[in-house]
Each structure stands twice: as structure tokens, then as C-alpha cells.
Amino acid sequence: MNRTSLIMLAASGALASLPAAADADLKALRAEIAQMRQAYEQRINALEKRLAQTEGQAQAAQTTADRAARAPVTASAFNPEISLILQGQYAHRKDIAERHISGFVAGGHAHGGGGRGFSLDHTELVFAASIDPYSRGFVNLAAAPEGGLEVEEAWFQTTGLGRGFNIKGGRFLSGIGYINEKHPHAWDFADQNLMYTALFGEHLIQDGVQVKWLAPTETFLEFGLEAARGQNFPGSKEGGNKNGAGTWATFARIGGDVGASNSWRAGLNYLTARPKDREAHREDTGGVEADTKFTGKSNAWIADFVWKWAPLGNVKEQNFTFSGEVFRRNENGNLACADVPGGAASLCTGGLSDAYRSKQSGFYAQGVYQFMPRWRAGYRYDRLDSGSVSFGANPLAHEDYRPTKHTLMTDYSPSEFSRFRLQFARDKSMLGITDNQMTLQYIHSLGAHGAHRF
Amino acid sequence: MKKLLAVLLSLGALIAAPAHAALNVLACEPEWAALTQELTGGKANVTSATTAMQDPHRIEARPALLAQARRADLVVCSGADLEIGWLPLLQRESGNAKIQPGQPGYFEAAAFVRLIEKPAVLDRALGDIHAAGNPHFFLDPRNLLKVSDALAKRLADIDPPNAAHYVARHKDFSARMQAAIARWEKEAAPLTGVPVVVQHKNWSYLADWLGLKVVADLEPKPGVDPSAAYLGQLLDKLKTQPAKMVLRAAYQSPKASEWIAERAGMKAVMLPYTVGGSGKAQDLFSLFDDTLARLKEAAR
Numbered sequence: 001m002n003r004t005s006l007i008m009l010a011a012s013g014a015l016a017s018l019p020a021a022a023d024a025d026l027k028a029l030r031a032e033i034a035q036m037r038q039a040y041e042q043r044i045n046a047l048e049k050r051l052a053q054t055e056g057q058a059q060a061a062q063t064t065a066d067r068a069a070r071a072p073v074t075a076s077a078f079n080p081e082i083s084l085i086l087q088g089q090y091a092h093r094k095d096i097a098e099r100h101i102s103g104f105v106a107g108g109h110a111h112g113g114g115g116r117g118f119s120l121d122h123t124e125l126v127f128a129a130s131i132d133p134y135s136r137g138f139v140n141l142a143a144a145p146e147g148g149l150e151v152e153e154a155w156f157q158t159t160g161l162g163r164g165f166n167i168k169g170g171r172f173l174s175g176i177g178y179i180n181e182k183h184p185h186a187w188d189f190a191d192q193n194l195m196y197t198a199l200f201g202e203h204l205i206q207d208g209v210q211v212k213w214l215a216p217t218e219t220f221l222e223f224g225l226e227a228a229r230g231q232n233f234p235g236s237k238e239g240g241n242k243n244g245a246g247t248w249a250t251f252a253r254i255g256g257d258v259g260a261s262n263s264w265r266a267g268l269n270y271l272t273a274r275p276k277d278r279e280a281h282r283e284d285t286g287g288v289e290a291d292t293k294f295t296g297k298s299n300a301w302i303a304d305f306v307w308k309w310a311p312l313g314n315v316k317e318q319n320f321t322f323s324g325e326v327f328r329r330n331e332n333g334n335l336a337c338a339d340v341p342g343g344a345a346s347l348c349t350g351g352l353s354d355a356y357r358s359k360q361s362g363f364y365a366q367g368v369y370q371f372m373p374r375w376r377a378g379y380r381y382d383r384l385d386s387g388s389v390s391f392g393a394n395p396l397a398h399e400d401y402r403p404t405k406h407t408l409m410t411d412y413s414p415s416e417f418s419r420f421r422l423q424f425a426r427d428k429s430m431l432g433i434t435d436n437q438m439t440l441q442y443i444h445s446l447g448a449h450g451a452h453r454f
Numbered sequence: 455m456k457k458l459l460a461v462l463l464s465l466g467a468l469i470a471a472p473a474h475a476a477l478n479v480l481a482c483e484p485e486w487a488a489l490t491q492e493l494t495g496g497k498a499n500v501t502s503a504t505t506a507m508q509d510p511h512r513i514e515a516r517p518a519l520l521a522q523a524r525r526a527d528l529v530v531c532s533g534a535d536l537e538i539g540w541l542p543l544l545q546r547e548s549g550n551a552k553i554q555p556g557q558p559g560y561f562e563a564a565a566f567v568r569l570i571e572k573p574a575v576l577d578r579a580l581g582d583i584h585a586a587g588n589p590h591f592f593l594d595p596r597n598l599l600k601v602s603d604a605l606a607k608r609l610a611d612i613d614p615p616n617a618a619h620y621v622a623r624h625k626d627f628s629a630r631m632q633a634a635i636a637r638w639e640k641e642a643a644p645l646t647g648v649p650v651v652v653q654h655k656n657w658s659y660l661a662d663w664l665g666l667k668v669v670a671d672l673e674p675k676p677g678v679d680p681s682a683a684y685l686g687q688l689l690d691k692l693k694t695q696p697a698k699m700v701l702r703a704a705y706q707s708p709k710a711s712e713w714i715a716e717r718a719g720m721k722a723v724m725l726p727y728t729v730g731g732s733g734k735a736q737d738l739f740s741l742f743d744d745t746l747a748r749l750k751e752a753a754r
Contacts, residue, residue, distance in 0.1 A: 133556065136546065162551030164524055214524045214549050220517030255517025260505060263516040308516070312507040315514065317707050373679055373707075415678065417578060446578075451543040454516045 080129030080137075081448035085185045087122040091115065092438040093427075102401040102431040103386025104198040104360065105280040107233035121441065122184045124152070128450065134160040140183070152183075152205065164214040174204040175212065175224045176249050176269040177325055178304035186452055188321070189409050190423045190439040193364040194382035195327055199300060204271070205232055208245060220255040220265070234271075234298040234329070236278035247273045255454075260313045265454060269302040275333075281340065285397045290346040292396070294356060296333010302326070306454070317373055324365035331358045337394050347395035354392030361385045366407075374414065380407040384429075403429035419443045477613050480522050480553075482531035482541060483510050484729040485592045486563065488738050490530055492627045493606050497616050503544075506731035507705050510536055511582070511677065515543035523548035526559070528612055530605065533562030534569055534589035558611050564589060566604040567597040571658060582677025592728075594659035595635050595742055602627055634739055642746055648753050651692070651720065653702040653711050656727065660745070669697050672710050680710055692718040699752040703727035721752040 093116055100106045123143040131137045140153040155170030173181045179196060180203045192202050208228025215221035230246025231237050240246045248271070255265030277293040284290050303326050310319035335356035337348035362384030370376045382405040389398040405428060411421035420442050427435040477498035481487035487502035494500065503519050504510055510532070513519075523529065523544040531537050545554055552559035569587025576585055591597045606624035610617035646665035650657075653672040661668050670691060674684045692714075699721040700711045708722065715722035725745050726735035734744040 133554075157546065159546060159554050160551045161549060164549040166547065166549045212549070214520065214547070216525050218521060218525075220521040222520075253517070256521070257516070257518040260507070263514075263518060265517045308514070313505060314508045314705055315512050316509045316705075415578075416582065451515060451539050451541075453543065454514055 078129075080127045081450070083126045083128075083445060083447040083449050085122070085124040085126070085183070086444040086446065087124075087185055087442065088119065089121045089190060089439055089441040090118050091440075094433070094435045096430070096433070096435070099430070101194060101198050101384065101403050101429045103389075103399040103403065104384065105282070107201055107278070107280065121190075124183065124185070125149075126450075128448075130159070131156060134158060164216060166210075166212040166214075168210040168212075169208075171205060171207045172210060174206045174226060174228075174249055174271075175210060176204065176226075176251050176271055177302045178265075178267065178306055178323055179325065180204055181453060185443045185445065188366065188368045188376075188378050189380055189407055190421055190441045191407075191425075193366075193380060194384055194403060194405055194429055195325060195362045195364045198360075198362060198384055199234070199302075199327060199329065201233055204249075206247065206249070207231065207240075208247070220253070222251075222253045224249075224251045224253075226250070230273050230275075233278070234275060234300070234331075235273040236275035236294075238276040239274050239278065239295075241276075246275075247271065261311055262307065262309050263313075263454075264305070264307045266306075267302075267304045269304070271300045271302070273298045277336075282337070283397050284337075284347040285395045286347055287397070288344050288346040289340050290337045290348040290396065291340045291343075292338075292348075292394075293336045294331070294333060295336075296331060296356065298329065298331045300327055300329040308454075315370070318370055320367065320369045322365070322367045324363065326361070326363035328359070328361040331356065335391060335394055335396075337396060352394055354394045356389075356391060356394075358387065358389040360387040360389075362403075375410070375412055377410045378408070380409075381405075382407070382429075399431055401431045405429055417445045417449065477527045477609075478525050479528045479530060480526040482529070482537050484731075485738065485741075486530040486532070488729040488741075489598065489602060489605060489627075490528075490609075492738065493602065493609060493620055493623045495619070495623050497613070497619060498609075506726060506728045506735075509705050511539065513537070513540045515540045515547065519544055520547055523553060524550050526550060526553055528559045528561060528608070529553040530561045531563065532589045532592070533564035534586040534591075535584045536564075536589035558608065561605060561608050563601045563605070564591065566600050567591050570662065571655065581673070581675025584676075588655055588658050590656040591659050593657065594663040595631060595638070595738070596663065597659065598738060599628055599631055599635075602631070630739070634742070638742055638746055641750070645746075645749055645753055648699075648749075649695070649697040651688075651697045651700040651711075651714070651718075653700065653706055656703055657701050657725075664749070666749075669695050672700065672702075672714065685710065685714055689714060689717055692720075696720075699723045699749075701725055704731035723748055723752045725749070 095116060120143060125141045126139065128136065128138045135156045135158050137156045138153060139151070141149045142152040144150045151171060153172050155168050155172040157168045158166055161167065175181060179187070179193070196203060206226055206228035208226060210224060210226045212222060212224040226249040227245035228247045229240040231240030235246050249269070251267055251269040253265060253267040255263070257263045275298055276295045280292050280294065281289050282292050306321065306323040308319065308321045311317070333356055334353060336351065336353040338351045339346050339349050364380060364382045366378060366380035368376055368378035384403045386399060386401050391398070405425060407423060407425040409421055409423040411419050413419040423439040423441065425437040427437055477494065479490050479494070479498045479500045481490055481500060481502045483504055484502045484506050487500050490498065490500045501522055503522065504513055531541060551557065554560060564586065569591060571588040573580065573583045573585065576583065602624055606620045609620040642664045647667055649667045649669045650661065651670045651672060652668055655671065655676055657668070660666070670688055672680050672688070674680060696718070697720055700715050701723050702708065702711045704724060704726050708724065711722045725748055726732035726741055729735055729737060729741050732744050735741040
């Protein structure tokens with residue numbers, strides 16, 4: 001445009017300087033200038049259009065190039081997400097040779113945590129990736145306290161099934177209850193609550209299949225069913241050795257939001273296992289340890305509830321979580337008892353067998369409050385009831401006891417990927433012993449770190 | 455147990471059966487809910503997973519969101535890892551095949567714009583960095599035009615009977631947005647070159663568009679809250695290189711920005727950041743109207 005007006009200016013200047021010339025000349029000149037102006041304008045318009053086009057193309061090319069640059073270029077780009085959890089602790093507690101919960105048989109899957117002094121509490125290596133458009137794979141290898149790696153989880157899960165269905169197969173943390181699916185690094189306390197310790201050792205790991213269905217409703221409504229080998233407590237190795245499933249688990253969950261600041265979830269869960277020759281040490285009526293083997297049914301009901309609060313749903317500054325679970329377990333079957341191999345002679349010498357029946361229950365409730373960014377404090381109360389246990393004619397003793405534990409913790413998280421925790425606990429889970437425990441713990445997460453569950 | 459499974463399955467078939475009348479769209483953030491609203495204009499049920507008062511980096515895959523993801527025909531998100539802490543879980547656990555990555559029902563706006571601030575080195579020692587680049591790109595409204603174009607096409611793909619409707623709505627929205635951008639650029643002329651401090655790198659695109667000069671960041675590293683010592687250093691820096699104002703989003707705590715504003719003689723400015731972040735920011739147009747009004751007020 002500027003050029004046109006310059007030409008115009010020059011031309012009009014030239015015109016003005018001319019003496020009064022012939023009208024015809026002037027007209028011709030004017031026409032010529034008008035023509036020139038039109039031609040220039042046309043050319044400039046065309047140029048502007050081309051410029052705009054080129055700019056658009058360049059931008060589009062840049063966007064494509066950006067996208068191309070993000071696309072994988074080597075085979076290694078298909079490597080799975082890898083993450084490593086470093087977790088260790090210093091623990092101060094009484095030196096007790098065989099830690100157990102009075103009135104409950106020990107068993108199940110557990111990691112360290114019980115040791116005193118410095119220890120590598122729980123180190124996990126996680127691999128995860130899409131297998132194809134239809135499913136995803138996940139492996140979690142945990143460093144066992146005795147050394148070596150154990151496969152904590154190894155499963156595939158469908159992603160493309162649709163209609164709210166999800167199928168998981170392999171070894172996985174059972175979906176029952178609230179805390180069972182959480183790995184130790186996602187716990188709010190340095191150790192597992194007494195309820196889960198009594199029920200599963202630490203958590204229930206299933207080798208099997210899980211089917212979940214999420215209802216297409218406004219309220220969150222989910223149902224799940226698991227069929228598994230059942231080689232882990234409350235099942236047993238022998239119980240898993242069969243065609244069909246040794247353990248069935250089922251759960252139903254409901255949840256939602258209350259305003260912008262609150263969300264909740266509640267669940268009801270049922271687990272039924274068929275242990276066979278499940279071994280446990282129990283004391284006879286004379287106080288001598290005997291070897292027992294249980295064969296029968298172990299059924300447990302668990303109800304869980306979680307409430308989370310954050311002002312307007314913004315968890316960054318402050319938030320509070322309450323969670324609690326309650327269980328009732330009935331076992332019914334046959335108990336065989338004999339001397340502990342190489343141990344003292346008990347009242348079971350020679351081997352006895354009779355009906356066994358137990359009804360036990362317990363709960364935990366905890367609250368964790370983030371009172372300022374990075375800092376949280378929490379309290380947990382555990383209580384179990386060893387309930388009624390009948391051994392029939394077997395000369396075995398039941399410890400009638402109500403184990404309790406109070407736990408206080410505070411933790412500091414320098415970033416989303418690290419956390420330091422100090423915990424005090426008054427543990428009265430063993431009859432006649434009050435163990436005041438102190439734990440100092442670190443949890444670090446390296447590499448790709450996936451999203452955490454609710 | 456087998457009976458229970460049968461009951462569950464038949465119940466599932468029953469509830470899953472009814473055909474949906476309108477498209478269900480779940481937007482990850484309020485800005486995409488507003489854009490989808492503009493393009494669908496009543497032909498879709500649009501919900502936002504987050505509000506302007508929530509930090510989009512820190513959302514939990516809570517039950518209510520899972521229920522929404524389950525019923526969504528389309529999920530509209532920023533992408534570029536902004537939602538990495540919660541969206542993958544929603545996609546996986548929803549059992550909804552339509553919204554999986556790579557499906558037409560998963561729309562990632564970041565794929566259609568140029569991202570800035572791509573880190574050259576990926577190391578968590580550098581803070582909470584986004585490998586794909588800065589994901590807060592909607593604050594340059596010119597990016598909204600590009601995303602709107604792509605989103606209208608996607609809506610037309612998913613819901614062919616209403617394709618013409620979406621195209622027409624997009625044309626209308628583009629025309630209004632283009633006019634508004636021209637107006638905003640004229641109005642914002644006095645803001646060019648104004649030195650500002652930002653609380654987080656979520657203002658980079660807005661600053662680029664308006665020509666604001668970002669002289670400092672309240673976070674020593676992205677996503678890392680400032681310590682008192684760091685704020686002290688920053689104060690010294692601001693003495694030699696003064697700024698006019700410090701910007702924070704509605705969802706961020708005012709403490710750090712007010713502390714430094716008072717000592718450095720700046721104004722602490724709260725900007726809505728996204729739709730719903732202030733009483734006035736009720737759609738994409740009023741969002742920028744209000745943002746510019748607040749900036750101009752502070753620059754005066």
C-alpha cells in the first residue's frame with residue numbers, strides 16, 4: 001500500500017509542477033496513473049494473499065514437524081514406562097523373636113517392616129506399557145527382605161473392551177477392600193494396619209482373573225469378581241492345587257461427590273477361600289507349640305469407606321482423608337494337629353484331628369490431614385477381636401484377646417516424588433506386651449510414575 | 455458365585471442398552487468445556503472434570519470422574535502431559551473403549567498447536583517439567599481458533615448427523631473470536647513490554663501474545679514451591695530489575711505473590727486463568743475481557 005501512495009505522491013507532484021497543459025494530455029496522464037495504481041494494487045493484493053498462504057503453510061508444516069518430532073523414531077521408543085520405588089526405614093522397637101497378633105494365626109504375604117534398626121523396607125521395580133490397542137501389561141517386582149526379587153504383580157488388563165468392562169489376568173493385588181490395591185509406597189502410614197495383617201499378612205495377592213464392570217450411571221457404581229488359585233493366606237498352597245478356583249472374591253462399590261469439596265466411596269466385599277492343609281503353629285492347652293493343618297472354608301466380609309475433603313476440590317494447599325474398613329471372618333472345617341517336627345512333645349503327639357470353627361472380626365479407622373503444602377499428619381486406630389474359636393476335641397488353646405494399636409505419623413514431601421515420614425505407634429497386638437515403636441521412613445519414586453488411585 | 459456373575463452381566467446389559475440422545479462430552483478443563491459448548495450449542499451434554507479453582511496438575515481420579523468417563527462419547531483435554539496424573543487412570547478404569555488414546559473419542563488439543571518451552575533436558579532435578587512443552591496454550595486465544603477448527607471436525611466425525619451444525623457453529627465462533635482478538639490486541643497495546651513476575655509458567659502463552667515481559671518466576675523450578683530464601687533472592691533481583699505486577703491464577707494460593715508484591719512495590723494480580731476463575735469470566739470471551747481488564751488496571 002505504501003508503495004502505491006508514494007507513486008501517487010510523486011505523480012501528483014509532477015502534475016502540480018506542470019504548467020497548464022493540454023486537457024487531453026492531462027486526461028491521458030490521469031488515466032495512465034489510475035491504470036498503474038490499479039495494476040500495483042492488484043499485484044500487492046496477490047502478493048499479500050501469497051504471503052498469508054505461505055505463513056499458514058509454514059505454521060501447518062511446523063505443527064506437523066512438531067508432531068513428527070514427538071513420534072517414536074527408534075525401536076527403543078517402544079520400551080515400557082519404568083519406575084523404581086526406593087523405600088527404606090529406621091525402626092526402633094522391642095526385640096520380639098516371633099511377632100504375631102495374639103488370637104490370630106499368622107500367614108500370608110508380607111514384606112519386611114518387622115525388623116529393627118536400618119532396613120531396606122520395600123523397593124519396587126515397575127514396568128508398564130500398552131501391549132497393543134486392546135490391552136496393557138504391568139509388572140511389579142519387589143525386593144524381598146530375605147534377598148532376591150519376588151513377582152508382586154504381573155498382569156494384563158483390557159483397555160478396548162468397552163461397555164464398562166475390564167478384564168485383568170495374571171497376578172494382581174485383589175480389588176477387595178480399599179487399601180488392598182495400594183502398594184506400600186502409597187500407604188499413609190509406615191506399616192500396614194492390623195486388620196489387613198490379620199486377614200492377609202499384608203495384602204491379598206491373587207493369581208487368576210478379575211472382571212470388573214462400571215455401570216453407566218451418574219453415581220459411580222462398580223462391580224467386580226475374581227477367581228484365583230488361592231495359594232495365599234487365607235487359602236493355602238495345597239488348596240490352590242486343584243482344577244477350578246481356590247479363592248473367589250467379589251466386590252461392589254458406590255461413590256460420588258458432595259459439592260465441589262467432598263468425594264467419597266463405599267464398598268462391600270466378600271472373599272471365600274478353600275484352604276487345604278493350611279499350616280499354622282498353635283499352642284496346646286499346656287502351652288507347648290503344636291503344628292496344625294486346617295482344611296475347610298474361610299469366608300470374609302469386608303466393608304470399606306473413604307471420605308476425602310479439599311477446599312473447592314483443590315488438594316494443593318489443604319486436604320483431609322478419612323478411611324476405615326471393618327471385617328468379619330468365619331472359618332469352618334477340620335483341624336489336624338501334631339508335634340512340631342523336631343520340637344517338644346505336645347498334647348497332639350501322634351496326631352489328632354477334629355472340627356474347627358472360628359468367628360473373628362476387627363476394624364481400622366484413620367484420618368490424614370495435609371495442613372499446609374508438603375506437610376501431613378495422621379492418626380490410625382486398629383482394633384481386632386479374636387472372637388470365638390472352637391477346636392472340638394483337639395487339646396488346643398485359644399488366646400482370647402482384643403489387639404489394639406494407636407499410630408501417629410507426620411510426613412514431609414519435598415516434591416511429588418519424595419516423602420519422609422516419622423511415625424510413632426503404641427502396639428498392643430500381642431497379649432501382655434506394649435511395644436512403643438518409632439519409625440523413620442523415606443519413599444522415593446524414580447522414572448515414569450503413573451497416576452495414583454483414589 | 456456363578457449366579458451372581460450372571461445377574462451382574464444381565465444387569466449390565468440392561469443398563470447399557472438405552473441409546474443416547476445427545477453426545478456426552480467430558481472436558482478435562484473448563485476452557486475445553488466452554489469451547490465444546492460453543493461448538494455444540496445444546497447438541498451435547500458437556501461437563502468439565504475440573505473447575506477453575508483446582509490445579510489441573512493435581513486432580514484425583516475420583517469415583518465421580520470415573521462415572522463421567524464411563525459415559526463419555528468424547529473426552530476433550532489439553533494433553534501434553536498436563537493430565538498425566540489422573541487421565542490415564544480414568545481412561546483405563548472406565549472400561550470405555552471410545553475414549554482410549556488413539557480413538558476418535560479422545561481429543562488432545564495440544565496436537566493442533568505449537569507448544570513452547572520444550573525442555574532440552576529431561577531431568578526431575580529441573581522440577582515438574584512437561585516433556586512435550588508448556589501445556590497452558592489456550593491463554594493465547596489464537597490457539598483457540600486452531601483447536602476449535604480441529605474439534606469441530608472431530609465432533610463431525612463422531613456425530614455425523616450434526617456435522618453441518620458443528621461446522622456452522624465453528625464458523626460463527628471463529629468469526630466472533632477473530633473479531634474479539636483484534637479488539638483485545640488493540641486494547642492491550644499499553645501492556646506491551648510491561649515487566650511482570652509470574653507464579654507458575656502457566657502465563658507464558660498469554661505473555662507471548664500480549665508482549666508482557668516475564669522477568670521472574672516465583673517458582674524456582676516448575677511445580678516447586680518457593681522457599682523463603684528463594685523469595686529473598688528474588689526480591690534482590692527485583693530491586694535492580696523492577697516489575698509492575700505479579701500474576702497468579704485463581705486456583706493458586708495468594709500468599710507468595712502477596713508477600714513479594716508488598717515488599718517489591720508491585721501489584722499482586724489474580725487472573726481467572728480459565729472460565730469460572732472469576733465472577734466475570736463465564737465463557738471464553740469474558741475470560742479474556744476480564745483478564746485484560748485486570749491487567750490494564752494493574753498496569754495503570
